[in-house]
Amino acid sequence: MKNLFIHIKKSIYSPEYYQELLTKPLAFSWKYYSAFACVLALFITIASSFAFVPWVNKTVHEFPEQFFAYYPDVLQVEINKGVVTSNVTEPYFLPIPELLKQGLPPGNSGESLMVIDTVTPFSFEQFAAYKSMVWLGGSQLALRDDKGGVRIEALDPQMNFTVNEQTLNTIEQRFHPWYKFAAVLAVIVVFLGLLISFGINFAYLLFGALFILLIGRLLKQRFGYGTAYRIGLHAMTLPVLLDTLFSALNIPLLHLPFLFTAAMLAIVVVNFKGITPVLESKAASESVA
Numbered sequence: 001m002k003n004l005f006i007h008i009k010k011s012i013y014s015p016e017y018y019q020e021l022l023t024k025p026l027a028f029s030w031k032y033y034s035a036f037a038c039v040l041a042l043f044i045t046i047a048s049s050f051a052f053v054p055w056v057n058k059t060v061h062e063f064p065e066q067f068f069a070y071y072p073d074v075l076q077v078e079i080n081k082g083v084v085t086s087n088v089t090e091p092y093f094l095p096i097p098e099l100l101k102q103g104l105p106p107g108n109s110g111e112s113l114m115v116i117d118t119v120t121p122f123s124f125e126q127f128a129a130y131k132s133m134v135w136l137g138g139s140q141l142a143l144r145d146d147k148g149g150v151r152i153e154a155l156d157p158q159m160n161f162t163v164n165e166q167t168l169n170t171i172e173q174r175f176h177p178w179y180k181f182a183a184v185l186a187v188i189v190v191f192l193g194l195l196i197s198f199g200i201n202f203a204y205l206l207f208g209a210l211f212i213l214l215i216g217r218l219l220k221q222r223f224g225y226g227t228a229y230r231i232g233l234h235a236m237t238l239p240v241l242l243d244t245l246f247s248a249l250n251i252p253l254l255h256l257p258f259l260f261t262a263a264m265l266a267i268v269v270v271n272f273k274g275i276t277p278v279l280e281s282k283a284a285s286e287s288v289a
Contacts, residue, residue, distance in 0.1 A: 004035050011234035011267075018271040021231060022223060029233040033201070036237065040244065041194035045187060052190070053183045060182040064172050068165065070097055076164040077116065077136070082157040084118045084138055091117040093132065124150060198240065205232045208261055215265050219272045231268060239263040 010017035011032070021029065072094075076087045086092065093112040100113070115132040122137050127150060135142040141153045161167075212228040212235065223231070239260045 001039075004032075004039060007032050007234075008036060008237055011237040013267075013270060015271050015275055018231065018234070019275060021234060022227060024230065026226065026230055029230040033233040033236070036240075037195060037198035037201075040240070041191055041198060044194055044244065044248075045191040048190065049187055052186065056183045056186045060179045064176075066097075066099070068169065068172075071165055071168065073165055076162065078162045079155065079159050082139055082155040082159050084116075084136060084155065086116050086118060088116070090119060091115050091130065093130075096133070122152070201236055201240070205229055205236070208232050208236075208264065211261060211265055212268055215268050216272065219269070219275075221272055221275070232264065235264045235267040235271075238267055 072088075074088065075092070078085050092115065094114040094116075096111075096113045111131040113132070114134040114136060115130045116136045117130075118136070118138040120126060120137075122135070122140060122142060127135050127142055133144050139155050141155065143151050143153070145151050206229070209225055209229040209232050212232050213223075213225055216223055216228060216231075242263065243260060
């Protein structure tokens with residue numbers, strides 16, 4: 001672990017270290033970035049767990065009670081061969097839960113979560129008049145998307161099931177024994193999600209290495225594309241750390257176009273500027289390696 005932090009420090013600034021990288025194999029840099037990503041993902045997961053693990057435990061245990069308090073006792077929806085029927089007077093509106101309403105953008109939530117109308121033929125004008133997020137019709141489900149449009153999903157003709165409070169309660173009871181694992185699962189999902197996020201940079205560098213190669217030429221360096229890719233695995237260190245920090249602080253600075261790439265190239269410049277170029281033959285052999 002101590003050696004990893006030394007490599008992280010030198011990857012941010014150490015001209016001598018970057019000169020040594022020119023003679024290292026790809027596996028060296030690949031292992032470095034993989035270890036760096038794993039440690040950073042683990043640190044973020046542990047740090048964030050203090051906040052979201054209690055929230056997950058609280059939500060998992062409170063949600064069933066809140067849901068069944070919200071769901072109408074008399075409502076029953078039956079789908080038989082893709083055709084919807086209900087036992088309530090239609091159109092029937094389900095209000096937006098307060099918890100969900102708080103997370104929706106202003107003016108984009110409508111006045112109800114769902115309208116059940118299995119008789120009226122679907123039309124965009126009628127859907128707009130209902131001011132609902134979802135319309136469950138006789139054979140289709142219409143939903144508003146994030147861009148203000150409407151997506152219509154036809155129900156499968158083979159679909160057969162009944163939804164009422166009793167069936168929902170039965171389903172909830174089956175999941176109940178697993179609630180105690182919800183926090184552990186959430187931690188694993190967060191960690192894996194972070195690894196995937198950091199791992200995308202392996203693919204990003206296939207493109208980013210071209211800019212490093214260009215910067216190298218401007219600095220009179222003669223390394224090839226393969227070496228540029230390896231340099232990028234180290235030069236990304238500071239941009240990744242800054243991106244992580246600003247995201248945690250909710251500062252959208254690094255979401256500006258190409259700023260991540262610019263920061264990475266700045267690291268390359270400060271570590272290679274004024275450095276005596278490697279020999280052409282040496283650079284070529286390292287590119288093949």
